[in-house]
Structures are given as structure tokens and as C-alpha cells.
Amino acid sequence: MSRKEAILLAATQLFAKRGFSATPTSAIAKEAGVAEGLIFHYFRTKEGILSNLLNEMTESYLSESRDRMDHCATGLDAIKASIRFHFQFSRDNSEALAVLIRDFPFSVPRGGETLSKLTKDGADRVTHLWEECIDRGKKDGSIRGVPTRETALLLWGMLTGVSRLQILGPIEVPDLTHHIIDFSVRALSGFTEKKGGKAAVLSFSANALLVFS
Amino acid sequence: MSRKEAILLAATQLFAKRGFSATPTSAIAKEAGVAEGLIFHYFRTKEGILSNLLNEMTESYLSESRDRMDHCATGLDAIKASIRFHFQFSRDNSEALAVLIRDFPFSVPRGGETLSKLTKDGADRVTHLWEECIDRGKKDGSIRGVPTRETALLLWGMLTGVSRLQILGPIEVPDLTHHIIDFSVRALSGFTEKKGGKAAVLSFSANALLVFS
């Protein structure tokens, strides 16, 4: 592992545990086993480390996420796969995601130009991904006629909100992957959904009752 | 307005704008028009201000929220009212909520005993509120058989996640109140739902179609 990588690794762990602004560069240097000056040789500022981390994470999150979506038959399936992936990523890279969720969008003081642009770009690309899924689902009939952008924002907010609870919150939060999938599928699934699943059946019978009452 | 209130007000605005740790007490004093020392006369530490703010907000959020819930006929209605209230509160007190969302649970370095207890208590009470609604809805038939705690956490995560996006996020987020209500109602509503409402009607027709197709 190169010294640069050692620094990034140490920074990830410490940012995740204490947060960006509560982590001194001296702590990063010590944890990485390098001199403090080297940090500023590789990354120009402390924010530079964060930029670098966020960049990597965003790329990896987005590309993997897109990968899963591309292998799905319908838009709704893509949504389901994305949710599943999100929480798997959250488990596999919980430290990295903690950084993302803790300090990604906002907590940076005087958000340097670079960093806030990075933030905005990341947000745009993620919501874009969800919008694609939804539009695709609406076309292929797997998703009902929900407003695209609003729903995308809702989903993204839900996932980050729940992950934030899990990773940083003060209470015990179990794995909610399946519940969130069920919840979302019930909320989104369109008319031609053929997959069945308990949810669809239940809805059906519910309304049948209404008809006859 | 007493000087103490002036300090709290100034702190709210500045914490909301810059975040807790990026706001020097000197800035609070200047904004409030008092000597810096007075801050420590009233609140013993900088964290003391935050504790005080969070306490007030949590109490007001919880009591008002419970108030709305108590005037609802069914559990599902209570959920809807709570969601509606959440976003109204978010609009009315956007600065206060920004503090809550930005720094409430987490970003405080070495969260003093008081503060982390406060955080945990707040979290417990909020989730409890949601659990009550859900259980009530399951009893009165307005909510389907979802797991109580998991769903409560999901809802709370969703609301805070979306609010965080709106208040602190780098992208424009419109008012999602109605979409989130629709979304949640579709995901939660039980069989005997009589209230109608657009969502219910839509569901109805959807299934009617299935029957005849």
C-alpha cells in the first residue's frame, strides 16, 4: 500500500468515526504512519483529502449502481436492485458511507469551490439515475404514473435518511432492506405488474372488496 | 426580547447557516449584540446553547406532532397528519430544523453526556410516536400488517432524509409533502380504508381494471 493510499485509508476511518472537522490532520498522519507534511504534498489541503475520498466513493457507488440497474428487466426491478445495492454498499463500505453521509453534502465549512461543485455533481448524477429507473418503469408499465423527479428525490432522501440513522444514529436500527423494498414496491408498482408477490395480490383483493360493498 | 433569547436566536440562525462547529461564539455574541462572556453566563458551554436549542425544538416538535395525531380518526390519518405537520414545521422553522438535522444527532465532537442523552431520548420518543400511529392503524384496519418498529424507522428516516435534502442539499428540492403522503399511503393502507381520497380511488380503479382484464 502506497503512502498515499495509507493516508486515504486512515482519513476514511477517522472521518467516519469523528467527522471531518473534528479530525485533525495530525491524527490522520499518525494513523497512517507518515509525517504530517506528506499529507499536504499529496493533497493540497485537508479538504483535498475529502474531495478525493468523495470522488472515489461517488464514482464507485454510481458505476456499481448503474451496473445493477442495467441487468434488470423492468424499471421497478431496477429500483429494487438499486435499493438492495445501496444497503449492501452501506454494509460493505460502512466507513466510507459514513463519511459520505456525515460530511458529504454539507458540513464543510466555507465549502471550497471544488468541493461544492463535487457535491452538486454527485447529487445530480444520483438523482438522474433514479429518474432513469422511474421513467423506464413508467414506460414498461412496472411503475405507476408517479412524478419522476419528485419520486426520485423521495427515494434518495429515504435511502440516505435511513442509512444515516443506521450509521450515525443513537439508536439500534436493524437491516431494513426488505421492508424498504416492499414499502416502495407497494407505493410504486404499476398495473401490469405480473410478478405477483403478496403485495400486488393484496391490493387487488382490497379493491375487489370495495367494488362489491 | 431578553438577552438570553437574543443569544438563542442568533445561535439558531448561525448554526443553521454554518453549522455548529463552524460558528464561533464570538460570532453569536456579535450577532446577538451582547458581550461574549454573557453566553457563558447563561449557558455554561457552547454545547450548552445547542442543548438548549435542541431541547426546545424537540419538545415543541413532539408536543405539536402528538397534538395533530390525537385529532385523527384512524392510524393512517395520523400518519398523514404527522407527515403534513413535519413539512409544515420544516417550513415554519426551517432554521431551527436545519440545526436539528445538521447537528442534532451527530456532528458534535465528543458529544457531552448531556447532549448524547438528549439525542437518544429524542430519537426514542419520535420513533415511539410513529410506532403508536402504526399500531393504532393496524388495529383500526387503516394500515396493513406491516412490522411496526421497522416501518416507524423507515418513515422517520424518510422524513429526515428528505428534509435534509431540502434544507442542506446542493440541489433544488420542491415541496414533496403530498407525494410523500401518497407514497406512504399506497405503501401502508389496509383493506377497510373507507376514507376515499384520491389515492384510494386510484388504487381502486387500478384493481378494477385488473379484474376485468
Added chain:
Amino acid sequence: MSRKEAILLAATQLFAKRGFSATPTSAIAKEAGVAEGLIFHYFRTKEGILSNLLNEMTESYLSESRDRMDHCATGLDAIKASIRFHFQFSRDNSEALAVLIRDFPFSVPRGGETLSKLTKDGADRVTHLWEECIDRGKKDGSIRGVPTRETALLLWGMLTGVSRLQILGPIEVPDLTHHIIDFSVRALSGFTEKKGGKAAVLSFSANALLVFS
């Protein structure tokens, strides 16, 4: 007990325990059960409390000390009585003396005019007292021909040094009263000492020999 006395009492205890400069006036006020402002009503400054305390203590120490000395038959007896009194005073008023020893002569930052004059006067009067004893002893033959001022300073240094060790030092120091008396008597006693005691006998015979040699 008047409020003024309550303040003095509280100050004595706290100064003794923590030292003058480490004791905030707020602590004194709280301990005394009065408002902080009252301290400055009675004594003009924090140093004023100390002045007052030191004044009282010095007066009481000096007048009592002189009292004992006046009832002694010889100068050496007066020395012995003074030493005995010093350690009795030290036991009876250990807190007061702790203040005296800790902060009396020196530790006052920017020693206000009043305070340093007080200090100097106290020192002059104490050494004067010892000098009187010694001169008296030299006249009545109970004390050998030691240099007056030097011996007075030596004795005073010894007493304060040992008390300092006892009261403030990090190690256990037993009561040294009798050892110090013995030590000093051996060092000081003159030829005509009649009181007996091993030391006196030895000295006496010593001179007999001299006469014959």
C-alpha cells in the same frame, strides 16, 4: 455570623485548599452563600479579601506570640515558647496558616501596593520578635553569642519551611515541635543555662573543663 464574616471564612477555606489565584470570587460567593457583588461591596478587590485575612492573622499571631514570650524567664525560654506556640497555632489554625504560608509573602501577582507593604511589615515585625528574644537571651546568658539578625532569620525560615512542608507538602510530616525545640536549644543555649536538660548539662561541664585546661 455576618455576611462579611461568612465571606472571610469561605475565602480562608478556599484559599487554603486551592490557593489564592486558583480561587475565583464566584466560588467564594457560592461557598459563603452570598451574591458575588457583595464581595466587592465589602472588600474592594479580590486582593482586598487577602489583605484583610493576612492582617487579622498577622495581628493575632504576633500578639499571641508576644504574649507567650513575655511570660518567659529567659530569652531561651522565650524561643522555646515561641516555637511551641508556632506549631500550636499551626495546628489550631491550619487553614489560616496555609493561606499565610501559601500566598502571604509572594504569590500575589503584581502585588498591589497595600499587599506588599503588609507583607513587608509582617516580616519585619516577626523577625523583630525573634531578635528581641535572642538579644534577651544573650544578655541573660541563656543564649550563646550568636549573631542576632542572622539567627532570627534562620529560625523564622526554619519554622515557615517546616510548616510549609507539613501543610502543603506532598509527604507525610509528623509533629516536629519537640525535635525542633531540642535542635534549637542545642544550637543556641549559652553557658549559664541552669534549667537542666541533657543539653544544658553537657554544655555546662564543657566549660568547667575549659576552665581547668
Added chain:
Amino acid sequence: MSRKEAILLAATQLFAKRGFSATPTSAIAKEAGVAEGLIFHYFRTKEGILSNLLNEMTESYLSESRDRMDHCATGLDAIKASIRFHFQFSRDNSEALAVLIRDFPFSVPRGGETLSKLTKDGADRVTHLWEECIDRGKKDGSIRGVPTRETALLLWGMLTGVSRLQILGPIEVPDLTHHIIDFSVRALSGFTEKKGGKAAVLSFSANALLVFS
């Protein structure tokens, strides 16, 4: 002179003149001609400087003192040498000793663990040294049958008390070295002392008489 040494030197001078707690780190930095931050780079706290100073002084005092003692023929000579050394050290390092005497054992607020351990250790080692001399003198007959520990404490108290008077006191105190040596020798010397000196002669003859009486 390295910057670290410059800091220590400046601190010694200022602590000696004004005392530890009345000396701001900013003053030390200015006096040493370095940035204030550098102080905390080398010593972690302000107390760290003091620890460092006290450590050095204690070591040098103890080792030199022991050195002198080891070259003495008798226990009493060792005592005399130690006293002589104490006041020579006091003259040569009057500033350093001022720090030691002013703030060594006590005046440090909330004496950090390190510091109070240092204090206790120093005290233990010094008294030990004196005890050794006395025991040695009692064995070789140069010191009479005085209680070891009590006498050691007495001597130590006397030396520090007198030095304190000289260095910090409000009155002029001449060099008392020889008087203290005389004083102590008279108080301590044993019967078989052959070295001559007035005191020794007197004691000697004293015993001769006793034999015959």
C-alpha cells in the same frame, strides 16, 4: 541554543520572576523569540514546561548533592557539605531554584498527575538523601542520637524555608550558609567528633566531665 532550550530558559526566568500562573505562555514565546504555538509543539501543555524544568533541576540538584556527600569523611561532614552545596546551588541557579521553591510543590492548580508524582518523588529522594547522611553520621559517631527522619525533615524544611526567604521574601536576607552550618553542627554533633572546631571541643570535654561526676 536550540529553540527548545530558548523556551526553557525564557520560562525559567519568567516563572522565577512572576511565578508560574502569572506568566502567560505568550510572554514566554515573546521572550524566547518563537511563535507561541511552538511551545505546545515541544511541551504539550504549559504545565509540561514546568514538569520539564522541575525534572531537570531535581536531577541536577540531587546528583550534585549526592556527589558532594560521597566525598565526605563523616556523616556530619556530609551534612555540612550538603548545606554548603544547597546555598551555592541557590546562588548559582537562583532563578531555577526560585521556580522550584515558588511553584514546585504546590502552587500548581489541579496539579496534573505527572506533576504531583514528580513532586512527591522529588521530596522522597531529597529526604532520603538527608536520612542517609544522618544515619551515616550516627554510625560513625559524628552525629548524636537524633531521630533520623524527623531530623531530615527539619533540615530540609530549614533549608527551603531560608532559601524561600532569600529568594522570594520581602526583606533583605544575607548569606546564612555559615550560620546554618554552625547552628546545625552544634545541634547535631556527636561525642567522638575529633575534627576540632569550637563546638567539637566543647562537646568533647563535656563528656570527660560526665565521666567523673
Added chain:
DNA sequence: AATGAATGAGCCTTCATTCAT
């Protein structure tokens, strides 16, 4: 590439003292 000494601005907090009531 790598080190770590050195900087200096800024922060939270303490505290003696004043003053209106």
C-alpha cells in the same frame, strides 16, 4: 518523495469587576 519544526490566526472559556436595580 518525505520529514517535522515552525507559524499564527482563531477558538472556547475564565474571571475580576462594574452597575442598574
Added chain:
DNA sequence: TATGAATGAAGGCTCATTCAT
């Protein structure tokens, strides 16, 4: 006499960043 809100200067310490080696 008595209160305690209010002040503001000062202090110890942190930390991102620079720079000579």
C-alpha cells in the same frame, strides 16, 4: 445592604498550513 446580569480583556490550546532540509 444586597443582587446578579453584564462586561471585556486575557489565557491556554488547537490546527491547517508552510518551508527548509
